[in-house]
Amino acid sequence: MTGAGYAFYFNSAACSGCKACQVACKDKNRLPLGVLWRRVYEISGGEWKQVGQAWVTSAFAYNLSIACNHCRDPICKKVCPAGAISKRADGIVLLDSKKCLGCGYCAWACPYGAPQYDEAAGHMTKCDFCVDRLDSGLPPTCVAACPMRALEFGNREELEARYGRLEEIYPLPDLEITEPSLFVNKHPKVGGKGYVANREEVAPVRKKMSNR
């Protein structure tokens, strides 16, 4: 991979929220309970209003499948005290578990909830873009698993040329924080006032652990 490096593309308009990507990732990486490298956020909103004799709805829902965005300016790499996080020439941000202290600072710093603490292992873990599959010429397992073909991957510059720059989409944070290598086709309902409806499911592991 040359040029700007790898990036993900997600078609929110095509995503059915089936979570096959989430399950495939968990299965392939043998992730323990409470660790989700890829998380499918369900954003809901809207209301029902009575207009005359009729009830009119503005209710909506859409999904966002987010893993590590292998950002151009990864904040996790900056804040890690042990230097356990590095960015490869192909753009993939990797976490070296042998160096990791398990302090969790990267989890605090990441606006996408990508680094996840594995309590049994005692260190942080995160999406590695399935580098082993890439080396074998295969797509990341989440991309391969999606029945709706809502997930793609490729060269960042090519994806940007094809799909345009990433726009601000709730609940994604300000893109300038870390410049994620992510492109999203907006669902038609994006823009209404929504909320993350499955927060308990995708909640950062840090909170789950501190509740024990």
Next chain:
Amino acid sequence: MKERPLIAFTILAQMAVGALLALAVMIYFGKNLGGSSNFYYLNVNRYLPFIGSAMLLALFASLFHLGTPRNAYRAIANFRSSWLSREILLSGLFTAGVFGLIIRFYGHIIIIPAFLERIAFYFTALLGLGLVFIMARIYMITTQPAWNNLWTPVSFLLTSLLLGWLFLGAVDVIGHLILGWQSNPIDQGLNTPMQWLVYTSTFFLIPTAIITILNLKSPVQLPMTAFPSSQTRRYWLTGLRLALLAFCGIFLALFLVSLNGFDIQAGGLYLLARSIYVLAAFACGLFSEIIGRYLFYER
């Protein structure tokens, strides 16, 4: 990966820094107020082992926060960009500075001029002040809006000052009651170290209470990494914290009132009562700050 060890680490380390700052201020202003700034008159050396022990305890507690403590030696590897690396580095330097002072005062191994002794003391105190600000800087990251504001360094500094001052007072009491410390002849007024400590620590209570009230509102979180927290529990814990701060102030006031007609020769019940006031004030202040730090991490 847990936050309780972080509560212990930050509270103990900030308390140790505050205590050394209090000593440094006492020495400096003691000189300017006509009292003695002589280290040995103020028995500065007596307090240093307690400050050093608090720092060692803080560093030990911090290990329990790590998922893989055996990799702790790597914590300063990324000091060029990681504020956490810088914090560990400065914690080590501050602790080394305190123990260097202990060795100097107790071991008399190194013969240095008095002014260099003073510079070393002030320099270590400045290292500690830097440590408190670096600790705050760790939390001031864009992705944690609840922490990324000026209240974080202000509240950390207030913790340091309040607990540091109270800790010195408590150490003084324990030293006299249990370790058999003898007091130097006391001159009246603000030059009396214990009186000065108690008098000035009351001034840290009000801003601490104000910041506690201001932090009552629901924390701001980024939607992708937010998690629900109980606002009812926040209210109860904040109320408890304010009550403890109030009791701390009451005990400090009782101590100051009890100084009227104080006669060092009286001893006995007078000494015991005033000792209890100082220890109780320290206990109330400490538990109040522990609650405050717990609420901080819950944001």
